[in-house]
Amino acid sequence: MLANLAVLFGNQSRIARKAMREVTWAAAAVAAVFLVLAAFILIASFLFFLRAFGSLLSDPLSGVLIARYILESAFAVVFCLGVMSFIVSSFTFIFRSDEIRLLAAMPVEPLELFIYRFAGATLLSSWPVFFIGVPALAALGIALAAPAEYYLFCLLLLALFVTLIAAVGALVSFLIAWFARRVSAGWIWLGEVAVFAVVLAALLHRIMPKALFSLFIVITPAGAGRAAEQIAAMFAPLPSHPFVDAISAMLPFGPVGQPAGPAMLKIAAGLVLCLVALLEIARRYFLPVWQRHEEGGFLARPEDAPAARHRLSFPRLFRWRYSYLFEKDLLSFVRDPEEVSRAGFLLLLLLFYILAIRSLAAMDAMNGLDPRSWGVALASAAIGYFALTMGIRFVFPSLSVEGKSAWVMWSSPLHIHEVFSWKLFFWSTVVSLPMLAVAGLTVAIFGMPFLLGTFFIFTVLCSSVSLMAITLGQGSSFPDFRSRDPQMLSTSAAGLAATAIGLGYLWVVTRYIHVFARKFLATGAVDVNAAFGILIVSFGVIAVYWLLAPRRMDSLELP
Amino acid sequence: MLPAALELKSVTKKFNGTTAVSGLSLKIASGEVYGLIGPNGSGKTTTIKMIAGLYKPTGGVILVGGHDIAHAPTNAKKLIGYIPDDPVVYDRLSGREFMEFVGQLFAMDRKKRDKRIEELLARYGLGGLADGRIERYSRGTRQKISILAALLHEPSLLLIDEPMVGLDPASARVTKELIKEFAGRGGAVLISTHTLPIAEALCARIGVLKDGKLAEEGTVAELGAKAGLEHGTLEDYYMALTA
Numbered sequence: 070m071l072a073n074l075a076v077l078f079g080n081q082s083r084i085a086r087k088a089m090r091e092v093t094w095a096a097a098a099v100a101a102v103f104l105v106l107a108a109f110i111l112i113a114s115f116l117f118f119l120r121a122f123g124s125l126l127s128d129p130l131s132g133v134l135i136a137r138y139i140l141e142s143a144f145a146v147v148f149c150l151g152v153m154s155f156i157v158s159s160f161t162f163i164f165r166s167d168e169i170r171l172l173a174a175m176p177v178e179p180l181e182l183f184i185y186r187f188a189g190a191t192l193l194s195s196w197p198v199f200f201i202g203v204p205a206l207a208a209l210g211i212a213l214a215a216p217a218e219y220y221l222f223c224l225l226l227l228a229l230f231v232t233l234i235a236a237v238g239a240l241v242s243f244l245i246a247w248f249a250r251r252v253s254a255g256w257i258w259l260g261e262v263a264v265f266a267v268v269l270a271a272l273l274h275r276i277m278p279k280a281l282f283s284l285f286i287v288i289t290p291a292g293a294g295r296a297a298e299q300i301a302a303m304f305a306p307l308p309s310h311p312f313v314d315a316i317s318a319m320l321p322f323g324p325v326g327q328p329a330g331p332a333m334l335k336i337a338a339g340l341v342l343c344l345v346a347l348l349e350i351a352r353r354y355f356l357p358v359w360q361r362h363e364e365g366g367f368l369a370r371p372e373d374a375p376a377a378r379h380r381l382s383f384p385r386l387f388r389w390r391y392s393y394l395f396e397k398d399l400l401s402f403v404r405d406p407e408e409v410s411r412a413g414f415l416l417l418l419l420l421f422y423i424l425a426i427r428s429l430a431a432m433d434a435m436n437g438l439d440p441r442s443w444g445v446a447l448a449s450a451a452i453g454y455f456a457l458t459m460g461i462r463f464v465f466p467s468l469s470v471e472g473k474s475a476w477v478m479w480s481s482p483l484h485i486h487e488v489f490s491w492k493l494f495f496w497s498t499v500v501s502l503p504m505l506a507v508a509g510l511t512v513a514i515f516g517m518p519f520l521l522g523t524f525f526i527f528t529v530l531c532s533s534v535s536l537m538a539i540t541l542g543q544g545s546s547f548p549d550f551r552s553r554d555p556q557m558l559s560t561s562a563a564g565l566a567a568t569a570i571g572l573g574y575l576w577v578v579t580r581y582i583h584v585f586a587r588k589f590l591a592t593g594a595v596d597v598n599a600a601f602g603i604l605i606v607s608f609g610v611i612a613v614y615w616l617l618a619p620r621r622m623d624s625l626e627l628p
Numbered sequence: 629m630l631p632a633a634l635e636l637k638s639v640t641k642k643f644n645g646t647t648a649v650s651g652l653s654l655k656i657a658s659g660e661v662y663g664l665i666g667p668n669g670s671g672k673t674t675t676i677k678m679i680a681g682l683y684k685p686t687g688g689v690i691l692v693g694g695h696d697i698a699h700a701p702t703n704a705k706k707l708i709g710y711i712p713d714d715p716v717v718y719d720r721l722s723g724r725e726f727m728e729f730v731g732q733l734f735a736m737d738r739k740k741r742d743k744r745i746e747e748l749l750a751r752y753g754l755g756g757l758a759d760g761r762i763e764r765y766s767r768g769t770r771q772k773i774s775i776l777a778a779l780l781h782e783p784s785l786l787l788i789d790e791p792m793v794g795l796d797p798a799s800a801r802v803t804k805e806l807i808k809e810f811a812g813r814g815g816a817v818l819i820s821t822h823t824l825p826i827a828e829a830l831c832a833r834i835g836v837l838k839d840g841k842l843a844e845e846g847t848v849a850e851l852g853a854k855a856g857l858e859h860g861t862l863e864d865y866y867m868a869l870t871a
Contacts, residue, residue, distance in 0.1 A: 301736040380759070382728050382738065382741075382742050383721075383724075383728035383729055383732070384728075384732065385723045393729065393732040397718065397721070397729055400720060400721060401718060401719075401721065401727070404720040404761070471718075473712075473714055473716035474716050474717055474718050474719075476680070476682055476710070476712050476716075477717060477718070477729075477730065477733070478680060478733065478751035479680075479681065479682050479708040480680040480681055480708065481703060481705060481730070481734060482701075482702040482703070482705040482706045482733070482734065483702075483733055484702065560759060584867075624684070626682065626683045626684065627677070627682040627683075
């Protein structure tokens, strides 16, 4: 078994080395920019935790409690994000992988195939540990002047944590894949989104109770002990809790004198249990589950099946002029469970962001500062950033992924301008609607006055449509019809340019909304210049892409 | 005098300096089935893609029903039904939805469109299968759907790039019947194929492309004479002409 796995991983390593040798300057530049971005996020995360732990741990009562709460919350969030990320990627990476299609016809054990793909999915889903867990533990170590062995212990602990996240994610994925054999793809993504929402709500309900702030108001060591027990009880049912327990046993942090042994025992037992269960399930069921997905009988129909009765002919909903183009894109999108799951996952991340911004604003409010003007600007930027992320991931590659199907429209008597306009309308609607819902929620969470709230929603609408124009315009002007991998397409030079232009646009809009909010909250007056600024910048961006992109599309030659 | 269904005048196509098609001229009349044969890389698919409006010619003129594809692409494309060599269509739609979508692209009346879809699907016996997603279709079924979609709006010129790939013998027979019926009703057909018996059975005239140029053109008998062979099949003539 080991020999086959060595061949499979060896082949991956050869492919990677070959790719490195043949890398072009454009690909190298894109990779370099992504590395810089990743480093920037990592450093920002580290500085945030360092500042938080540095100031909190100087207070031996409330400060230590809040620090413990932050670490528990961070690990709980990392665990949930990691598991969700594994589930989202598992379908393309494990159960519907093109590579497995080739390897399954060869004399390789199904368990080997599973382990091979599981390792890849584990790496993919480890990003929350890398961007949140690693900086949090490093910052804690520096804040408490931890010895060198602490960092070695953390490395071991994080490796175990990543394995646990992947094992739990894989077990849940197996469960979904098993049921997905019997239900249609639409129900799979609906179920996934529902499960994600319930998990998120349950997590927030558990770690952010209404009386949270009163928990940290302690004035005696005895009160601190009781509060520490309450916090421990809040997080005890979560699989991330023993990891935080083990860390606090290493440092003078949390309940003094607590041994690491019981926590490590819990971790080892949980991990062994999950891995044994996973490997046994994979050994028995990976091949049949994969084969059933490969057959895909629940989607196709036998040749002699009767035609569907009482069906409405296409287009069912959009019958006005060229609106059938909208319905075609809509059907293609909602019938792709993997794409919808990814979009849902991004929306959940956005909700996390908004709640985090609200919490930070609340903390500053406790310090007597008015957090609203920067909070409003930051929330607008966060929503815009997620709209841009969705644009880069889904909208930028939308013309390219039509790939070899693009001949259908290009050989028809349709004007290319109509194709672009309706794609822009489609994606603006699909992305703006959830963004407006989140904007409405943000207005309520922040308790914004009516005029400011209306302006906030107007800004989100402008930026959503403008960002769709940027990403669609760039993607349509520089498509790659030969690649159907949206992730590869998004990280091309044109994708990177779209990201840079989008971020530049967001920076301008964020500055305008900050100016507007600051003036309105201070004096109650409306800054007309800021409002017009956003309108003109947005209109300009949309107009430029609306005019130029179709011209460029018209000159394209399809493969 | 009515214009030719398709006329190419000195059409050239270059890709980054490499000439794929060079000074190609040909004319196809209404009701005629014309075959393009030639070795791999001789420019057959490039020629068809230029006529369909997917490639822009580097030089020359392409007239479809008298409309210049470069200057009046919409009017020209209204007259064309195109079947590509790789029948990749929207995976997430059903076959029926795809045909309905194509009907919309050609601005067909809904009732007429739906009636015609039923008639066409019946030709291959695809009634039930047409409601399943295209992503689960076999290559042959995808080919059938793209053939039917090209015929849906009753074009006057049919462009077919490798018509029989992936089709079972019964479906290949239906396809031949569909092409003959289309030509019988006055439609012009341009077929690019490597399956020489198909070209021999269907085409009134055949053009042999070599290195992007029209090396020879004529009926099967005329090609035999040009090849210097008194007896033989199109395959024999082809081997002699392209040697």
